[in-house]
Structure formats: structure tokens, C-alpha cells
Amino acid sequence: MLEQEHRILVINPGSTSTKIGVFDNEISVLEKTLRHDADVINSYESIIDQYEFRKQTILETLDHEGINISKLSAVCGRGGLLRPIEGGTYSVNDAMLEDLRAGFAGQHASNLGGILAYEIASGLNIPSFIVDPVVVDELDPIARISGFSMIERKSIFHALNQKAVARRVAKELGKKYGELNLIVTHMGGGITVGAHKKGRVVDVNNGLHGDGPFSPERAGTVPAGDLVGLCYSGSFYREEVMKKLVGQGGLVGYLGTNDAVKVEKMIESGDEKAKLVYSAMAYQVAKEIGSASAVLGGKVDAIILTGGLAYGKDFVNEISERINWIADVIVQPGENELQALAEGALRVLRGEETEKEYPGKKADKAALK
Ligand SMILES: Nc1ncnc2c1ncn2[C@@H]1O[C@H](COP(=O)(O)OP(=O)(O)OP(=O)(O)O)[C@@H](O)[C@H]1O
Numbered sequence: 125m126l127e128q129e130h131r132i133l134v135i136n137p138g139s140t141s142t143k144i145g146v147f148d149n150e151i152s153v154l155e156k157t158l159r160h161d162a163d164v165i166n167s168y169e170s171i172i173d174q175y176e177f178r179k180q181t182i183l184e185t186l187d188h189e190g191i192n193i194s195k196l197s198a199v200c201g202r203g204g205l206l207r208p209i210e211g212g213t214y215s216v217n218d219a220m221l222e223d224l225r226a227g228f229a230g231q232h233a234s235n236l237g238g239i240l241a242y243e244i245a246s247g248l249n250i251p252s253f254i255v256d257p258v259v260v261d262e263l264d265p266i267a268r269i270s271g272f273s274m275i276e277r278k279s280i281f282h283a284l285n286q287k288a289v290a291r292r293v294a295k296e297l298g299k300k301y302g303e304l305n306l307i308v309t310h311m312g313g314g315i316t317v318g319a320h321k322k323g324r325v326v327d328v329n330n331g332l333h334g335d336g337p338f339s340p341e342r343a344g345t346v347p348a349g350d351l352v353g354l355c356y357s358g359s360f361y362r363e364e365v366m367k368k369l370v371g372q373g374g375l376v377g378y379l380g381t382n383d384a385v386k387v388e389k390m391i392e393s394g395d396e397k398a399k400l401v402y403s404a405m406a407y408q409v410a411k412e413i414g415s416a417s418a419v420l421g422g423k424v425d426a427i428i429l430t431g432g433l434a435y436g437k438d439f440v441n442e443i444s445e446r447i448n449w450i451a452d453v454i455v456q457p458g459e460n461e462l463q464a465l466a467e468g469a470l471r472v473l474r475g476e477e478t479e480k481e482y483p484g485k486k487a488d489k490a491a492l493k
């Protein structure tokens with residue numbers, strides 16, 4: 125019997141661009157990065173206000189590329205800073221739209237993903253979804269304890285790419301994702317290291333403004349007492365300190381660039397500081413992988429290195445040399461978030477998984493019971 129064809133539009137909004145894709149089942153028929161002029165983006169007061177502009181840009185591009193949107197079966201967007209939820213494919217409902225519009229857990233370009241998917245899909249009377257948003261939270265209770273009773277550790281990470289790569293590697297190993305223990309290390313502008321225990325991310329560093337290794341533009345864990353001292357030095361506003369941690373932290377803070385390719389060139393031309401800092405980033409990633417292996421009790425089927433930094437051969441080698449005694453290291457450079465969004469929607473359209481319902485405020489009520 126011929127397999128039913130599903131045509132899916134996927135939308136991944138980033139801070140300066142919107143990536144879109146059209147997939148016929150798993151096959152990509154169009155992938156485009158729509159770059160937005162910084163002046164246009166900055167002319168909106170908040171990220172949410174960019175909605176109409178981004179929607180029009182997407183629709184005009186699809187029209188220009190000859191994609192007839194009336195033939196779409198579903199629209200799937202990258203999920204944003206919602207309430208903590210377990211991984212999976214969620215249909216966009218009113219509770220989700222409310223939280224995305226309000227920026228429940230903060231402003232992030234991916235908040236637009238679910239809204240754009242819903243608005244395009246509802247006009248066509250087809251379903252809209254989000255898949256594995258950055259707030260996927262499958263932490264074991266023990267991983268939530270920070271050591272400071274007023275602050276709980278949070279799960280904010282590259283869930284979409286981590287889970288997609290983990291599923292792909294499991295398939296290559298002839299296993300199901302839920303049968304394996306994997307350490308997945310996403311190394312992009314931010315770096316997150318997830319301990320995937322039989323299909324659940326039971327511990328991971330909060331890569332947005334939390335803990336873990338420093339990254340091209342984020343500071344990761346910093347000595348707490350010194351940070352408090354800096355905050356109360358009278359020299360900085362709150363926003364300035366936050367910027368130093370996220371955006372201007374990591375490689376940007378030490379070397380003035382978030383581009384690892386440039387840093388590699390600096391090292392080639394004999395820059396000793398660049399060499400030390402780049403090695404320190406590899407060292408911190410390796411340490412985080414070591415802690416994830418302790419979380420998994422040393423029973424690790426594979427360690428996966430992914431994201432843009434995984435293209436850097438020397439960087440990958442430096443990490444591997446420190447951790448390859450734990451398990452095989454599998455390198456899957458780059459990220460394939462558009463494909464991952466399409467696959468998440470497909471699993472539901474084909475009935476392989478049931479779509480999940482975003483609980484919104486109901487989750488708070490359930491927690492109070
Ligand atoms: N060939 C390469 N060699 C080394 N580093 C590379 C290479 N290509 C890209 N990178 C680096 O990867 C980093 C960006 O990775 P990526 O594109 O995954 O990040 P992002 O999508 O901007 O952020 P995030 O993944 O956190 O959402 C940059 O520092 C970039 O210089």
C-alpha cells in the first residue's frame with residue numbers, strides 16, 4: 125500500500141532570522157533562512173510584536189517559491205519559553221498561545237514559533253504543533269536540588285536537537301531511543317549536556333542563563349560569591365550583568381567574538397590567550413560530560429557531540445581525549461532542527477505517537493493539589 129503523503133510547513137524563529145522548511149513526509153522540498161534586517165527587528169518593542177511581519181515574510185516566501193499552502197497537512201513551529209513540560213509533540217492550544225504571547229518564562233524568539241504555526245494553520249483548517257521546546261523538563265527530583273534552598277535547578281536546553289540526534293543515533297545503532305543511555309552534548313552559541321536515561325533527559329545544565337560549561341557567548345557556571353560581589357559593586361545595572369553572562373559571556377567576553385572559526389584562526393596565528401580560552405571551553409565541556417556519566421552510573425551507550433562547534437576537529441579531539449574512556453564518541457556536527465520539527469509532526473500525523481496537550485495554568489493547579 126502506498127504511504128500517505130503529508131506536506132508539513134516547519135518554522136524555527138531565531139533572533140535575527142526565521143528558518144522555514146517544507147517537507148513531504150521526511151523529504152525536504154524547501155529550506156530557507158529568511159534573514160531579517162536588524163533595523164526592522166529592533167523597530168519592534170518586543171519579540172511578540174514581530175509576529176505579523178514574520179508571518180507576512182513567510183507567506184510571501186512560500187508564494188515566491190511556488191508552494192501552494194492549501195496543500196499543507198500541518199504547520200509545526202519551534203516551541204518557546206513555556207511552563208516546564210515533558211518532551212514530545214504538542215498541539216498548539218489556547219493555554220499555550222496565552223503563555224507564548226505573555227512570554228511566561230521570558231522573551232525568546234522561539235516563542236513566535238507556536239504562534240506563527242497556529243495562525244497559518246488555523247486559516248487553512250489544519251493542525252498546528254510544537255515539538256520538544258527548550259523548556260522540556262524530565263529532570264529527576266534529585267537533579268532539581270541546587271544546594272541553595274531558595275533556588276531550584278531548571279531544565280532549559282536544546283531539547284529539539286538533542287532528542288532528534290539521540291533518536292537518529294539510536295536508529296543507527298539498531299536500537300530504540302528509550303532503550304539507551306546517552307550523553308548528548310549540543311555545542312552552539314550555548315552549550316548543553318544532557319544525560320538521556322532510556323529516553324528521558326534526567327539531568328542537563330540550564331544553557332540559557334544557568335549553569336554548565338561556558339560557550340561562545342554565555343558564561344555558564346561562575347563563582348557565586350564573586351558574582352554577588354560584582355552585582356553589588358555599584359558599577360553595573362542588572363541588565364548589564366545579565367548581558368555579561370548571556371550574549372557577552374564565554375568566548376565573546378575573553379576574545380571579542382562568538383565565532384569559533386575566527387578563534388581557530390587566532391590560534392593558528394600564534395595567539396596564546398585564544399589557545400588557552402578555547403582549550404578551557406573544551407575542558408569544561410569534558411567535565412560536564414564526566415558529571416553526566418556519573419548521573420548515568422557509568423552505564424553509557426554513547427556520547428554524542430553535535431551543534432556548530434562539533435565541526436571544529438581540534439576542539440572535538442580535545443574533548444574526546446578527555447572522555448573517550450567513558451563510551452564511544454559519536455560526532456554529528458550542526459543541527460537539523462527543521463527536519464526534527466517535521467519528524468515530530470509526522471510521528472503524530474502517522475499515529476506513531478499521540479499529540480500531547482499543553483496544560484497551561486492547569487499545571488499550576490495540579491501542583492497545588
Ligand atoms: N567549521 C566550523 N569549525 C568550528 N566551529 C564552527 C564551524 N562552523 C560553525 N562553527 C561554530 O559553531 C558556533 C555556532 O553553532 P550553531 O550554529 O549550532 O549555534 P546557534 O544555532 O547560533 O546557537 P544554538 O545552537 O545555541 O541555538 C559558532 O561559534 C561557529 O563559529
Ligand SMILES: CCCC(=O)O
Pocket residue numbers: 258280281282313314316330331332
Ligand atoms: C539553551 C536553550 C536554547 C538557546 O540556546 O537559546
